[in-house]
Amino acid sequence: xxxxxxxxxxxxxxxxxxxxxxxxxxxxxxxxxxxxxxxxxxxxxxxxxxxxxxxxxxxxxxxxxxxxxxxxxxxxxxxxxxxxxxxxxxxxxxxxxxxxxxxxxxxxxxxxxxxxxxxxxxxxxxxxxxxxxxxxxxxxxxxxxxxxxxxxxxxxxxxxxxxxxxxxxxxxxxxxxxxxxxxxxxxxxxxxxxxxxxxxxxxxxxxxxxxxxxxxxxxxxxxxxxxxxxxxxxxxxxxxxxxxxxxxxxxxxxxxxxxxxxxxxxxxxxxxxxxxxxxxxxxxxxxxxxxxxxxxxxxxxxxxxxxxxxxxxxxxxxxxxx
Amino acid sequence: xxxxxxxxxxxxxxxxxxxxxxxxxxxxxxxxxxxxxxxxxxxxxxxxxxxxxxxxxxxxxxxxxxxxxxxxxxxxxxxxxxxxxxxxxxxxxxxxxxxxxxxxxxxxxxxxxxxxxxxxxxxxxxxxxxxxxxxxxxxxxxxxxxxxxxxxxxxxxxxxxxxxxxxxxxxxxxxxxxxxxxxxxxxxxxxxxxxxxxxxxxxxxxxxxxxxxxxxxxxxxxxxxxxxxxxxxxxxxxxxxxxxxxxxxxxxxxxxxxxxxxxxxxxxxxxxxxxxxxxxxxxxxxxxxxxxxxxxxxxxxxxxxxxxxxxxxxxxxxxxxx
Numbered sequence: 001x002x003x004x005x006x007x008x009x010x011x012x013x014x015x016x017x018x019x020x021x022x023x024x025x026x027x028x029x030x031x032x033x034x035x036x037x038x039x040x041x042x043x044x045x046x047x048x049x050x051x052x053x054x055x056x057x058x059x060x061x062x063x064x065x066x067x068x069x070x071x072x073x074x075x076x077x078x079x080x081x082x083x084x085x086x087x088x089x090x091x092x093x094x095x096x097x098x099x100x101x102x103x104x105x106x107x108x109x110x111x112x113x114x115x116x117x118x119x120x121x122x123x124x125x126x127x128x129x130x131x132x133x134x135x136x137x138x139x140x141x142x143x144x145x146x147x148x149x150x151x152x153x154x155x156x157x158x159x160x161x162x163x164x165x166x167x168x169x170x171x172x173x174x175x176x177x178x179x180x181x182x183x184x185x186x187x188x189x190x191x192x193x194x195x196x197x198x199x200x201x202x203x204x205x206x207x208x209x210x211x212x213x214x215x216x217x218x219x220x221x222x223x224x225x226x227x228x229x230x231x232x233x234x235x236x237x238x239x240x241x242x243x244x245x246x247x248x249x250x251x252x253x254x255x256x257x258x259x260x261x262x263x264x265x266x267x268x269x270x271x272x273x274x275x276x277x278x279x280x281x282x283x284x285x286x287x288x289x290x291x292x293x294x295x296x297x298x299x300x301x302x303x304x305x306x307x308x309x310x311x312x313x314x315x316x317x318x319x320x321x322x
Numbered sequence: 323x324x325x326x327x328x329x330x331x332x333x334x335x336x337x338x339x340x341x342x343x344x345x346x347x348x349x350x351x352x353x354x355x356x357x358x359x360x361x362x363x364x365x366x367x368x369x370x371x372x373x374x375x376x377x378x379x380x381x382x383x384x385x386x387x388x389x390x391x392x393x394x395x396x397x398x399x400x401x402x403x404x405x406x407x408x409x410x411x412x413x414x415x416x417x418x419x420x421x422x423x424x425x426x427x428x429x430x431x432x433x434x435x436x437x438x439x440x441x442x443x444x445x446x447x448x449x450x451x452x453x454x455x456x457x458x459x460x461x462x463x464x465x466x467x468x469x470x471x472x473x474x475x476x477x478x479x480x481x482x483x484x485x486x487x488x489x490x491x492x493x494x495x496x497x498x499x500x501x502x503x504x505x506x507x508x509x510x511x512x513x514x515x516x517x518x519x520x521x522x523x524x525x526x527x528x529x530x531x532x533x534x535x536x537x538x539x540x541x542x543x544x545x546x547x548x549x550x551x552x553x554x555x556x557x558x559x560x561x562x563x564x565x566x567x568x569x570x571x572x573x574x575x576x577x578x579x580x581x582x583x584x585x586x587x588x589x590x591x592x593x594x595x596x597x598x599x600x601x602x603x604x605x606x607x608x609x610x611x612x613x614x615x616x617x618x619x620x621x622x623x624x625x626x627x628x629x630x631x632x633x634x635x636x637x638x639x640x641x642x643x644x
Contacts, residue, residue, distance in 0.1 A: 012485065012492040012521055020525075163334065170334040198635075199334055201601020202560055203342075231594035231631035232601070234557045238524055265631060272553035279523020279554070309553035309587060313520075 014281025021246035023283040025061060026270060027192070027223060028054055032063040032076070032097055033267060034255025038302065041075045046301050048085055050294065054252060055089045057290035059270075063116065064094040067103035083110040095156060099130075104144050108151060115148055116156040117141050117188070121179045124167035125160060125196070138182050145186040157188030158225070162208060163200035173211045180212060190221055192249055195236065198229025198265065202239035209243040223247035226268045228254065228307075233268035234276060241282070248273060253295030253306035269308030271295065289314070336603025343568035345605040347383060348592060349514070349545060350376055354385040354398070354419055355589060356577025360624065363397045368623050370407055372616070376574060377411045379612035381592075385438065386416040389425035405432040417478060421452075426466050430473060437470055438478040439463050439510070443501045446489035447482060447518070460504050467508040479510030480547070484530060485522035495533045502534060512543055514571055517558065520551025520587065524561035531565040545569035548590045550576065550629075555590035556598060563604070570595060575617030575628035591630030593617065611636070 031051055035042050042050075047065075054062050064086065070077035079096065088094060095114035098104050107115055119137050120126035126134045145155050161168075162176045180191045193208060205224070213219055224240040226233035226249075237248055254269030271292055277284045288310075296315045299306045306312065353373050357364050364372075369387075376384050386408065392399035401418065410416060417436035420426050429437055441459050442448035448456045467477050483490075484498045502513045515530060527546070535541055546562040548555035548571075559570055576591030593614055599606045610632075618637045621628045628634065 012523070012526060014525065201334070201598055203336065203602050204334060228631055229635050230597040231556055231591065232598060234553055235560045235598060238557045238560060265634065269553065275552045276523055276554060276557060280525050309550055312587065313551050 012279060014279060020241050020280055020282055021244060023246065024241070024277055025247045026059060026273065026284055026286065027061045027063065027247055027249045028059045028252060028270060029063045029225075029249050029267060030054070030252040030255045030270070032066050033249075034251045034253075036066060036068075036073045036075050037256045038075055041077070042301065044078050044081055044085070046298070047078075047082055048087075050252075050298055051094075052087060053290070053294040053297070055092050057294055058284075058286040059291075060091060060285060061093045061095065064096055066097035066099070067106045068097065068099045069102075080106065080110055083112065095154075097158075098144065098148070100140060101144055101147075104148060107153075112153070114154045114156070116158055116192070117144060117183075118158040118160065119179065119183055120160050121171055121176045122161045122165040122168050125165055128167070129160070134179065138186070141183070142186055145188060149187050155186075155188050156190045156192060156223075157183030157186070158192045158194060159183060160194040160196045162193045163195045163204055164197055166197055173208055176208055177211045177215045177217070180217060181215060184217060184221070190223055190247065191217070192223040192225045192247075194225040194249075195227055195233075198227035198232065200226065200236050201232055202235050205236045205239040206243055209240060209245060219244040220246065223249060225249035227256075227265065228268055229265050234272055237268060237273060238276065241280075252291060253299060253311050254308040255298075255306075266307055269295075269306070269310065271308045271310035271314075275310050334601060336601060342563050342602055342604055343566060345568065346563070346599055347569045348381060348595065348606055348608065349383045349385065349569055349571045350381045350574060350592060351385045351547075351571050351589060352376070352574040352577045352592070354388050355571075356573045356575075358388060358390075358395050358397050359578045360397055363399070364623065366400050366403055366407070368620070369400070369404055370409075372574075372620055373416075374409060375612070375616040375619070377414050379616055380606075380608040381613075382413060382607060383415045383417065386418055388419035388421070389428045390419065390421045391424075402428065402432055405434065417476075419480075420466065420470070422462060423466055423469075426470060429475075435474070436476045436478070438480055438514070439466060439505075440480040440482065441501065441505055442482050443493055443498045444483045444487040444490050447487055450489070451482070456501065460508070463505070464508055467510060471509045477508075477510050478512045478514060478545075479505030479508070480514045480516060481505060482516040482518040484515045485517045485526055486519060488519055495530055498530055499533045499537045499539070502539060503537060506539055506543070512545055512569065513539070514545040514547045514569075516547040517549055517555075520549035520554065522548065522558050523554055524557050527558045527561040528565055531562060531567060535565075541566040542568065545571060547571035549578075549587065550590055551587050556594055559590060559595060560598065563602075574613060575621060575633050576630040577620075577628075588629055591617075591628070591632065593630045593632035593636075597632050 065079040066076045098115040226236045250270035250273045251267035252270045254266040256267045274288050292314045295306045295311045387401040388398045420437040548558045572592035572595045573589035574592045576588040578589040596610050614636045617628045617633045
């Protein structure tokens, strides 16, 4: 009988249970969605090291920055400089957020090959976040997606407020599906369904994904983006995985939040997701210790601890190497 | 179009999805499992108010205290005084933990009608926690359960380290089932399967519950007790609910931890569980705002914030009434 009392990372062999995808692609949003919500702007050198560490930890999709106007998101005003200095790794994608035509110009000049647009599933949030209604948001995004595709770029469509909206309350599933289909019809290869304020629960997640499937949008083209405001992010992720979703957005250390929802805490922490996938025997390619070390290192730069449970649990050991 | 920007509790109508129990009984362990892990002993008046507020919030099973020797758990040394002063509500059960024969004597003298014994699924933890091996733990508990039942008491059996053990690593499912059956054969009406260090993931949960079912232990007699060390508690709970489990242990505000696992954080927060159940349309009888108000109030007494995401999100409003 072993008697090591590590009190520490005990990894249990996978126990699969109900059907799941063989592999999950983690779309790491920490450098964009995480850092854009930080009260202070993070130094460019720190951002570059953060992206480099994430790639070393095995993440293969790193949303790097955003070309939103610096007036709105000063935290990411260094987008051009970041992309110029970024040491791109083979096999790693570095998509950037593009809010409008001016953003697309900047992205094309910077030589990116993968972008994301950010649409709303509700009229209220479209007006708050984009300063235009839903019909107008499509009119704005259509030429962007069309031009980007003509230039050979892959375009992801974020759809925010897919479950609840703080101004409108619960969002009808049909409305979400209609908005998602508009993005697909424009040419977005993937939809990221966002629970922007974190109010969703697993049955609701199953209903929305099922409605997309019924409407002819294949589950392979769906990603999920959960916030942990009410502690539901990982349970919702499990529900999505059981539906066959195989792309999950997450943020190293649980960085980020929603500036438009007072109570919205961070994104699903990548580390907590990796713990889940390891336990379920789902391949993902990430070295958990290296990732935790990265989040502990970044937390030191930001001056406050990570909200991720897994980072908290493993951080003491992992940080010693970081 | 409504335009209230509450940034606050938006409750979404239930979306059930896959099959679930109609009702979940929440076994609230905050006053025992939570407070026994607090560094400082909480005043008896605060404990009594805590229990009273939990009952007012609609919780119907409140594990009130423990008759463990005060040398080991000084935080609960006031068990007799607490039970003497406790204002028992009609329809509310107040089980207490009983570690040994002396504890049973004290419980009987105090007039309790429901107890729980705390066994281990591993040899190492039995020796650490009970100072005896697994065979000896059964020998110790058998006369306690027998006498308690003869006195008309209901006896629950906690089984700890059902998934991983910090000294032994992953715990074989067969070993867990064998230990659980021993407790059932003794006369425990319910088994609470504990992930004491918080390492379980949902497929593992399904495997353990399925193995009990195969071994003839009905799922109706199974409860689950998850810790959120790696952020998995609510996802594991969802997996258990999908298996048909309808009793879930939780701790108001996520109070508690495991003193034998350095990295083990608190129990599943009752508030996060209630948010899940509300979203799934599963009945539970708890008033979430009253419960959040209780956790905010207790956090003030303990001098630190609740780790529950839901308490953090709703706490500002709820506390104004508390």
